[in-house]
Amino acid sequence: MGMMPRTAPPVPTRRIAKHQANRIFSLRSSKMWDPMGQPLRHNQLISTTDAGQMEAALRRSFDTRHFDLGNPRCDFAAEAGHRQFDPDIGLSYCAYDGDVDVEFPESKLVRVYVGLAGQAVHSAPGYDGHLQPGRSILLGSHVPVRSRFQTGVRQLVLRVEQASLARTLEALSGRPIVGPVTFRSEAAIGDALAPVQSLIDILAQHLDEPASPARNLLERELLQAVVVALLTGVPHNFSNLLVGPTQDAPRSKVDRAEAYIAANWDKPLSIEAIAREVGCSVRSLFKGFQTERGYTPILFLRRKRLERAHDMLLQPAGQLSVADVATACGFSNAGHFARYYREQYGVLPSLTLRLGRSH
Template sequence: MDTVTSHPLGHFPQLATTDPDELLTRISGLFSVRSIDFPDERHRFDARLNHCQIEDVGLTYARYGAAMNVLVDQSDYFLQGFPLRGGGDAVVGRASGTLSRERGIMGGPGARLQIRYSSDFEHLIVRINPLGLTRKLSSLIGAPVDPPLHIEEGIVSNDVQLRFLDFLIGELGRPSTTLSPILLSELVQAMMVAYLCNSQHNYSQRLSEGVAEAAPWQVLRAEEYIRANWYKPLTIEALAAVVNTSVRSLFHSFRRSRGISPIAFARRVRLAEARARLVAPGEDTTVTSVAFDCGFGNLSAFARYYQTSYGELPSETLRTAHRHTGQWGSGQRASSV
């Protein structure tokens, strides 16, 4: 977890302050924090807050530099905390327990949280918009969410989501890199699915039940939609709506009939588009621009997928194409990916 523990979300600074009132003003808007106090005056308060909002998901990193007590009253969002350093304890609704690297807070709208942080405490917080999470859940179960989603509040193991969060924050922290909006949107969709599948709530049983088969025409229609919309962020809600089935049924049938998931199929379509652009490049075509335009934010991953599919690196394809067209000038070079 080196990525997460080294200045996470450093590209998204929100606040650096030694004024507790300034911190309270900022976090009260983000997390419905009602009060903070400092039981030990021996440590100098020195807070830092980084925050990134991507569609329905907010990611926050915070440290405080002093032991701190926090009261969150009637949170408006679904929340999950991921302690990185230090420790503490919390009362979440009727549950209580200690906070550590392996265990963090889980709560939802209406939750009341009483939290004590140690002076060296640092953590990440995932905040999810209730409307967005409800839409995601509805697409997964293939039915309206009624009654409303209710998360079982408490102190929970967070190892599974922390691994995913480590990857997402690593992508956001890459120097001088602008992430493809396609990739970002799909990572956020996956983050919400991970939250729903790794928490206990009143729809957990529905998510774990067996799924009905989607008809073969639905798989074909999903493929057509992906081919026509590969350049857009592909959401599971959109695919399910197009073929008139639940997301889980579509994924199950797609894997059963094609041997891969719809997302893997979309990656194949995007790789084919990337190859077409590299085989017939313009004067300004680069591996980086092609990867970004085709929805790949990680050049190493793009090169790996491309080489597995076509037996050569994308830079080799581009180099060969320039040689054949005579566009390769003495001052131009292909990257090594």
């Protein structure tokens, strides 16, 4: 009779939990993590040392088709977060300690990848996009995507549905859009995506701030700005609609636009919504403002919000701080608010507050 195989003693559950916690701590403490911590930390999907859990989370959230570890024997840790702003646009974050190969199915999503640390390759048929820290790449819709992550990678991914692109493009051009917007991925590397990347970075930073009416205002306006920057900065099959001469909006439409902005300064406003309200294209409205007023509709909106802030700061019985007033008037960053206020009124908002309370 042969000897029974010797079984290893069971590893205490507490030791396993401690090891997993150490792996996550190592992931967060490595050079791939900045001092501000994890982006989208208020919208975390998963933080795990179990590759099976990560695979299941990605399948639930993004309908992934394939998830494979480069070396199953190596330690693994991963984190992911996602914020879906509306049905048409979302922002995701992921970090991997371990090489991973993931496949995503065809969809109506256009994806913009922003590299934060480490290396990754995002591939579509006929194109490999090499993502590096501080760079961004774009992959169009209606194609399967394969993502190969090297250990230490961190990235943000903006996902935009074709429906959102079409609506914004119609507002920009004043023309109906038939068919999908097709970007040239090769042309979208580097400088063409730099404005989009900057806006995505700002959006991710503001999502880490506490929820507030000001953050909600800025969030909606940043999302609109990202889509506009994408459509106006990256070549696509409808780019010809955004070049060439266009007619200025008449003074009557500029007047109506200013009245609409003044009545809705405390709501999320986009240039597309303003143009739809007065019945012209975004390009025509911009040209009309420049011709009739010498400034843009967005600058007029900021002025109206600063005027409201000025009135609130001058209230003699007011109990609000400068930060409270900034938040109430749609400015989530107190430093930016102070700079804009000083540009418009020549003094810091704190001085206006003291003057108001001295009366």
